Amino acid sequence: MSASLALIAIMAVLFAVGVYLLLERSMTRVLLGFLLVGNATNLLILIASGPAGAAPFFGAEGTMADPLPQAFVLTSIVITFGISAFLMALIYRSWRLANADVVPDDTEDLAIGRRTASVAAEREVAGDDTEFGTRAAAAVSTAVDLDELERLQDQESITEQLKLQKLMDEAEDGS
Amino acid sequence: MSALTPLVVLLPLLGAAAALTQARHPRIQMLIAVSVLSTVLVLGIVLLVAVDANGAIAIELGGWDAPFGIVLVVDRLAALLLVVSAAVLLAVLVFSVGQGLADGDRETPVSIYYPTYLILAAGVFNAFVAGDLFNLYVSFEILLVASFVLITVGGTELRIRAGTVYIVVSVVSSVIFLAAIGLIYGATGTVNIAQLSVRLADLPPDIQLILHVMLLVAFGIKAAVFPLSFWLPDSYPTAPAPVTAVFAGLLTKVGVYSTMRTEMIIFPGDELYTAILIVAALTMIVGILGAVAQSDIKRLLSFTLVSHIGYMLFGIGLGTAAGLSATTYYIVHHITVQTTLFLATGLVERQGGTTGINRLGGMLKSSPVIGVLFFIPMLSLGGIPPFSGFLGKLALFEAGAQDGSVLSWILIGSGAIVSLLTLYALARAWSMTFWRHADEVAGYENPLPTHAPMGVATEVQTARSTPRIMVASTAAMVALSVALTVFAAPLFDLSARAGQNIDGPGYYITTVFSGAPQ
Secondary structure (H helix, E strand, C coil), X not given: CCCCHHHHHHHHHHHHHHHHHHCCCEHHHHHHHHHHHHHHHHHHHHHHCCCCCXXXXXXXXXXXXXXXXXXXXXXXXXXXHHHXXXXXXXXXXXXXXXXXXXXXXXXXXXXXXHHHHHHHHHHHHHCCCCCCCHHHHHHHHHHCCHHHHHCCCCHHHHHHHHHXXXXXXXXXXXX | CHHHXXXXXXXXXXXXXXXXXXXXXXXXXXXXXXXXXXXXXXXXXXXXXXXXXXXXXXXXXXXXXXCCCCEEEECHHHHHHHHHHHHHHHHHHHHHHHXXXXXXXXXXXXXXXXXXXXXXXXXXXXXXXXXXXXXXHHHHHHHHHHHHHHHCCCCCHHHHHHHHHHXXXXXXXXHHHHHHHHHHHHHHCCXXXXXXXXXXXXXXXXXXXXXHHHHHHHHHHHHCCCCCCCCHHHHHHHCCHHHHHHHHHHHHHHHHHHHHHHHHHHCCCCCCHHHHHHHHHHHHHHHHHHHHCCCEHHHHHHHHHHHHHHHHHHHHHHCCHHHHHHXXXXXXXXXHHHHHHHHHHHHHHHHHCCCEHHHCCCHHHHCHHHHHHHHHHHHHHCCCCCCHHHHHHHHHHHHHHHHXXXXXXXXXXXXXXXXXXXXXXXXXXXXXXXXXXHHHCCCCCCCCCCCCCCCCCCCCCCCCCCCHHHHHHHHHHHHHHHHHHHCHHHHHHHHHHHHHHHCCCHHHHHHHHCCCCC
16 A cells, blocks of 8 residues: 555644644644644545545446545544534633633642642741752742632632641641 | 344434424423433343344444444343443433423523433444444544533533533544544454454554554543543533433443453454553552542542442453453443432432532431432442442452452452442441531531532532432432342343353354344
């Protein structure tokens, strides 16, 4: 089987760019990445289906191309179309509700990050010469985006808990 | 008899179309949905009896011969899963009808709910009977797109946010699956599962391995196998209770079922069994450790769902007929019990206004029926004799002991520990929700943090009246799960026959290529 090198190169580029975009935070870019990766997969099926040039009609004059991959590609184009329409609706809805189309931070991660941050901050206050020193606190505090946190519905409860925890820890330290 | 096979897919699709035309008449939509699913349930039982008596059915659609046209194959495994999933879908549908009637359909835009639900059913049924890989891909897409709509139903910020993760992850797994199909077609020139199992064996081993791993990764994301399970506990709990119940029961099992077919028929060799066993152990342990740390019942159940996928992989990874029949029984058990638990949680949420165990209490007095409806499936999932969870685990452990390798003993050990931890996590949730007094709730300090961040049912809603129909459908599911124990002997025989059928590709190939469908 011989395949066109140009098609393979295009497929590779589409896959690469698509995967890069899929890893972005903005949902619009994720959508574009999905479209590119979907088209790259369609190209992959086309490349795998054999040489171009013949018609896929049963009983036609001359050689006949394999109709099955073309049916696959058609099906998957339709599916990609439907899913991207749904994704666009989702992005629009997310924009209307939250005024943002970025994938938000995982709040569980944030809570854990804050817990670590508060412990690290206390260590700093206590003047502990830990291995990481101030670096550990700095690394975690960049992970916590305060703008994101403001949008959390139950922010108060987190801070309350943290305060409580801090008080308890201090009480422990005092004793 | 074989002419009935396409109907299990066609009826829900036609029913969805008919329901869409009746968008302004929710009662007619509901009638269509209930009658379609009841018909499919009857069809499934007829098919199961026929297949068990006369052997598997293969039907070629559109009159094209086997390797070229689309083949639908119903063997014992597929028929059994058809029956169970139809029963579960019907019970959950009745539950959601009850919820919708009680709420006056304020929460769910009902004009799309029933059609989407039927399309989801069509996708699940099609996945069970698909005889070629591309048809399997299409059925995955059918059920995924329907599930996208259901998980974001209502379009609140929380659901959109959880849905985004679910949708992007599912879409990526679909792309991997499609790319694998493209590569497999390029390498073998067919997508017919029976023909693939013959032709793939002629490929060089390293190419076989690449194709094999690609398929397993695609199915692993769908089945929520560790480390590809991260998306599940974040996305499932935000959906409405009936939707979560049906997702938890069925969608992951479709992934497990496809993994079974891949391992036993498409790639019948044993190259990856060790890897699957290791992944199974990790899935069990990591999943249950997540569950132990949860204070929200829905999230807790989502983590046990991940954990118990490991048991099914255990049976597949053994690769013996005994392991496969145990897995078959376990899938049937888990579909029923996990769905029942989510439905019972839905009742708790209605009655108590929340699913956070830190804020619930004293429900055994206020609603003893719900307490019982939660308690029985809890014991079953935790593996307490005589319930079906115990029988399923016993069968798996027996199959593992027959295998006798060090790895399978490790899995037996971790399986036993995980089942205890499941019981621990669930029993704690049950006793805090039902057993402790209501006046202990205020000021109670639990070491577990309240799940404020994710916002899963954080605000205590006003408790609403629970319609009888919801309790009745949950009770029906509990009865079904108890029936799995009462009728364990015939069910085990059936699972054993189903397991023998798919132990190696021979039976499947002769079914597809025997010509006359019978």
